[in-house]
Amino acid sequence: MxxxxxxxxxxxxxxxxxxxxxxxxxxxxxxxxxxxxxxxxxxxxxxxxxxxxxxxxxxxxxxxxxxxxxxxxxxxxxxxxxxxxxxxxxxxxxxKKPVIQSRQISGIVKSNSDNTGIPNATILIKGTKKGAITDFDGKFTYLIKDDNINNVILEISYLGYQTKEIAVGTKSYFDITLEEGATSLDEIVITSSYGTAKLKEEVVGSIATVKAKDLGLEQPVISIDELLEGQVAGVSIQISSQLGEPVKIDIRGQGSITPLNSNIVGTSTQPLIIIDGIILSEEIGLDGNNFFDVGSGNLSENILNPLAKIGIDDIESFNILKDAAAVGLYGADAANGVIIITTKKGRKGKLSFTASNQIGVTTAFNGLKYLNGEQYQTVINEYNTNSGNLQNVQPWNGVNTDWFDLLNTTGLFSRVNFSASGGVKNSTYRASLGYQKTAEAQINNSFEKINASFSYRYNKDKFDASIVFSPSLALKKDPNKLYSFALPPTIPVRDENGNYTRFDTFGNPLAVANQNISDATTVAFLTSLQANYTFSDRLKFSTLFGLDYSDKDEDRYFSGLNGSGDFGTDNDSPFFRDPTDSFGLVKGRRMLRNRDTRRWNWNASLAYNNTFGKNHMIDGILGIEARKEKVNFGYAMGRGFDNESVPQPVENAFEQDYQNDISESAGRSLFSQLNYNYKKKYFFLVNFRIDQSSAFGDDRNTAYNGGIGASWNISSESFLKDSEFVDFLRARISYGTTGNSRIGSYRALGLYTSNFNGYNGLDYANLTSAPNPNLTWETNKKFNVGFDFNFLKRFKFTTDFFRDEIIDQIVSRDVIVESGFTNAQINGAEMYNQGFEFALNTTIIDKKNISWNSSFNITTIRNEVTSLVGLGSDFSTAEVARAQTVGYATSTIWGFDFIGIDPATGRELFNVNNQIYDGSQVRTLFGPSDWKPIGDSQADFFGGFNNTFQYKNLTLNVMMSFTYGADIMIDRVLFDNYRVLSNRNISVNIFEDAWFNQGDEAIHPIIINDNPLISNSTKYLFDTSHIKLRSVSLSYNMPVKKLKIPLNSLSFTLNGSNLFYWFKNKSPKGKNGVAEFRNQYPESRTFTLGINTTF
Missing domain, CATH: 3.55.50.30 (Phage tail protein beta-alpha-beta fold)
Known part of the structure; x- marks a missing residue:
């Protein structure tokens, strides 16, 4: 004590x-x-x-x-x-040590698309690395310790979704919904099909990323590439009015010269398309137009768009690679750009289901207006009177058959899709089944397909493997290209006995629709197998095998019961008429075709990454690739059957013809790429690829291509780092070479075609193109400089200048007859494409219950041929006004200046070399060498404009596209080729605009048989500049939770597609203009109602 x-x-x-x-x-x-x-x-x-x-x-x-x-x-x-x-x-x-507070919070993180929990989502205390990760069901629990808990901000993120911030306040439970779509620079960009990906801020090349959900999937398209129209700067989309045909895609202009005179298929101008690592086979026509173009092109093969095999609802995203830094890994196949398509995959979480259904109606619009019966007879009589055939002048018979109205009805559209996806600890899966039928307004013009998809991924420790399998079945019914809306209106549908009225050559269209067959059935599948092994955080091995298989059978039967089964009097003509038959009828014909395509590709690669110190980061890839494609073609034709009531086997025909062809190509490659960045400010890239192809001679079959690129994230510099105006600013530059080897099979060795039932019944083969052991690769020198600028948290602007110089282009040239060949392929042309791209995305309004997002893009491209070997120009022989001439674009339209109709004679007048000539003189005195540039089918600029408005649960989406300055040459047979009047109708314009009497101020010449018409003149040239209202959709998301509906989500969508065109040159009232003249079939306007649900 x-x-x-x-x-x-x-x-x-x-x-x-x-x-x-x-x-x-x-x-x-x-x-x-x-x-x-x-x-x-x-x-x-x-x-x-x-x-x-x-x-x-x-x-x-x-x-x-x-x-x-x-x-x-x-x-x-x-x-x-x-x-x-x-x-x-x-x-x-x-x-001072604060008083530490603590509170346990919990909740769930869900996806806005299906209202299901997101596993492995990250919840962090903002500004720290402390937080939690959601479990398998998307749920989380976390104990917060902070001196001021109420002011703590939670930051919730997951790959592919927009990051969300939430203040804790006084709450303990959080129900969090993430919106799909990564934000700003956190967006992951797929940079190749070899498994490489980067954050957007790290990308050096020019790459456009488009999520499929932003393309308007409710539109009633057959293939997903149709939705790219007006969506991406630098990408031109030309959609055929014929169902299921390939979409012409030009990335920064046409990448190669198109043959004009030769029967040889030219180098591909389409981009390389890769789906889940599978290199798609491009379905193109055969060498030798007469092979599948039996009968003046009317019976050509039904070419199928390869992307029609894929279900619209199975697509996740597009990545479009444009410049050398982006496409360099693909070397000699990347001259026209690369499109990488990723399909939807499963993700960890409970098994969830998605079901959707769309139904709609289709009507025809912008259809040609033809002469009615009385007008037609007036024109016929005028023709016979002026031609001196007075005995053929006769009164109108009172018949006024509107073939267009009879052959068009209301079409129907339907699409159904069902999918299931989920995943457990080490695996994820997704399966889908879809059905779609598009029946256009024209009778028997339809496309129907069933598609399925299955994907599975297994991941454990350092190993993961995946498989994708997508089978499909497609049936295309063609309205038969011999059937026409333009038959004479004075012919009744049926005769006095109630039978279809016979009509030579084309056949009675209604009889054709009911008695003929024109079907193409395609069975196909895509599959890929991929495996990866991660040796360490720095080193990873990957391998992938892809297969694209399709088998197409085409059946065309022209019944002997109608005129379409008739033939010409020349025994050597495919239209053979039996002269002993009083009706000249051989009782029909039938053509069968088969195209069997098998393409595989395999690659293996090592990927490496490392960080040196704090500021130096590198990553790279080194790999090998092999590929092979084989296409078997078969053709059989029979003419003259004993039984004309039903289709008969070809072997029962009076005359039989059989042909076949094999197209085969193979290649192998070594590819590499190295990326370096310093402080995530300065980025550098170099890639290199070696390709070998069977298309070329042994000493010319290797190509070396590569590229370099750099980018500077200017906004990371100290002088901009704290800027309230600039969010992100980057400069990019790249240069490199690519090539184009997609020219068909073994071209350096020459081409042969085999035939059966030849002389004395023997089989034989004939040479179609001379061998050229010096034939080598086309080379595309690509330069690009661009800027990316995000500012004020609302605007994202991108601009690029590009120049592509294409040398050693493969063209066909005539050779001397003594060689035994008619032509040979050589490296004989050079040209360039250059232009600017601009794209702007902006958030105009961003409030709790209302938002408005807008996007705009515009592109301008110039093309010019700079060299042609062997010829100064290469003119078309078919009077389609095409030519390849040094100093001009490949898209230049050539011909004569039409200046009007002579009021005194009714003859056409032309300005040639500043002198006035009529049509007869032009025909006699001048030829292609006297043609001058009169137009250009390449637009001065094109682009798109999209707006999305959202108010609470309502969303309105409006999509538009535009083009300006592109010209089109219209076939004169629609206007004033009076010689065809005996078996077809022509445009209603002729009735009011033709020359009838001396002194008439007319547009079309005198109606007479000896008036030589000049088809390639400005008279038939039209400006296609227009704005197109592509799609308007209105959707409503039901508040399922509030209404206690036992579903994760439920939405309804109304859509109108291909709604309207505003042309610069409007069609005259009651007459035809460019809107009506430019398509083979009328265009289709479709309205649909759709429902989508997840559970």
Missing amino acids: KNTIFLIDFFVCVISNSFSQTVSINKIDKPLQEVITSIEQQTSYRVLFNAKKINTSAKITIDVKNVPLKEALDIITKKLEINYIIREKQIVFVD
Whole structure:
């Protein structure tokens, strides 16, 4: 007890002695360090502190005189908001330790698309690395420790979704929904099909990423590429009015010269398309137009768009690679750009289902207006009178058959899709089944398909493997290209006996629709197998095998019951007419075709990444690839059957013809790429690829291509880092070479075609193109410079200048007859494409219940041929006004200047070399060498404009596209080729605009048989500049949770597609203009109602 009392007295004395010391301090706005020095000088204490926590430079004002040390210390620490501790002869300044609060929070993170939980989503305390990860069901629990919990901000993120921030406040439970679509620079960009991906801020090349859901999937398209129209800067989309045909895609202009005179298929101008690592086979026509173009092109093969095999609802995203830095990994196949398509995959979480259904109606519009019966007879009589055939002049028979109205009805559209997806600890899966039928307004014009998809991925430790399998079945019914809306209106549908009226060559259209067959059935599948092994955080091995298989059978039957089964009188003609038959009928014909395509590709690669120090980061890939494609073609034709009521086997025909062909190509490659960045400000890229192809000779079959690129994230520099205006600013530049080897099979060796049932029934083969062992690769030199600029948290702007120089282009040239060939392929042309791209995305309104997002893009491209070997120009022989001429674009339209109709004679007048000539003189005196540029089918600029408005649960989406300055040459047979009047109708324009009497101010010439018409003239040239209202959709998302509906989501969508065109040159009232003339079939306007649900 005494000892205890002694110790207490001792410490009290010490403390009392400490605090009994006095100090005088007079410091006005001085650093704390000076105050500390003053205390140490006046007392026996030493002042200690942690320099990382106590700022001794902090200014303080204190004025005390002879006050106890404790009082002075209290004043100092109060003003600086710190504490102090006295230990023996030491004063220790310490920071104030807050009172730590804690609260346990929990909740669930869900996807806005299907309202299901998102596993492995990250919940972080903003500004820290502390937080939690959601479990398999998307749920989480976390204990927050903070001195001010109510002000804590949670940051919730997951790959492919927009990051969300939520204030904790006083809540303990959180129901969080993430919107699909990564934000800003956190967006992951797929940079190749070899498994490489980058954050957007790290991408050096020019790559456009488009999520499928942003393309308007509710539109009633057959293939997903149709939805790219007007969506991406630099990408031109030309959609055929015929169902299921390939979409012409030009990325930064046409990448190769199109043959004009040759029967040889030219180098592909389409981009390389890759789906889940599978290189798609491009379905193109055969060499030798006569092979599949039996009968003047009317019976050509039904070419199928390869992307029609894929279900619209199975697509996840597009990545469009444009410049050398982006496409360099693909070397000799990337001259026309690369499109990488990723399909939807399963993700970890509970099994979820998605079901959707769309139905709609289709009507025809922009259809040609033809002469009615009375007008037609008037024109016929005028023709016979002027031509001296007065015996053929006759009164109108009172028949007025509107073939267009009879052959068009209301079409129907339907699409159904069902999918299931989910995943457990080490695996994910997704399966889907879809059905779609598009029946256009024209009778028997339809496309029907069933598609399925299955994907599975297994991942454990360092190994993961995946499989994708997508089978499909497609049936295309063609309205038969021999059937026409343009038959004479004076022919009745049926005769006096109630039978279809016979009509030579084309056949009665209604009879054709009911008695003929024109079907193409395609069975296909895509599959890929991929495996990856991660040796370490730095090294990964990947391998992939892809297969594209399709088998197409085409059946065309022209019944002997109608005129389409008739043939010509020349026995050598495919239209053979039996002269002993009083009707000249051989009782029909049938053509069968088969195209069997098998293409596989395999690659293996090593990917490496490393960080040196804090600021130097590298990653790269080294790989090999092999590929092979084989296409078997078969053709059989029979003419003349005993039974004309039903289709008969070809072997039962009076005449039979069989042909076949095999197209085969193979290649192998070595590819590599190295990326380096310093401080995530300066990025550098170099890639290199070696390709070998069977298309070329042994000493010319290897191509070396590569590229370099750099980018500078200017906004990361100190002078912009804290800018409130600039969010992101980057400059990019790249240069490199690519090639184009997609020219068909073994071209350097020459081409042969095999035939059956030849002379004396023998099989034979004939040469179609001379061998050329010096034939080599086309090369595309690509240069690009671009800027990306995001500002004010609302605007994202991208612009690029590009120039592609294409050399050693493969063209066909005529050779001397003595060689035994008609033509050979050589590297004989050079040209360039250059232009600008601009794209702007903006968030105009972003409020809790209302938003407005808008996007705009525009592209301008110039093309010019700079060299042609062997010829100064290469003119078309078919009077389609095409030519390849140095100094002009490949899209230039050539011909003569039409200046009007001579009021005195009714003859056409032309300006040739500043002299006036009529049509007869032009036909006699001038040829292609006298043609001049009269138009250009390449637009001066094109682009798109999209707007999305959202108010609470309602969303309105409006999509538009536009083109300006593109010309089109219209077939003169629609206008004033009076010689065809005996078996077809022509445009209604002729009735009011033709020359009838001396002095008439007319547009079309005198109606007479000896008037030579000049088809390639400005008379038939039209400006196609227009704005197109592509799609308008209105959707409503049901508040299923509020209404207690047992579904994760439920939405309804109304859509109108291909709604309207505003042409620069409007069609005259009641007449035809460019809107009506430019398509083979009328266009289709479709309205649909759709429902989509997840559960």
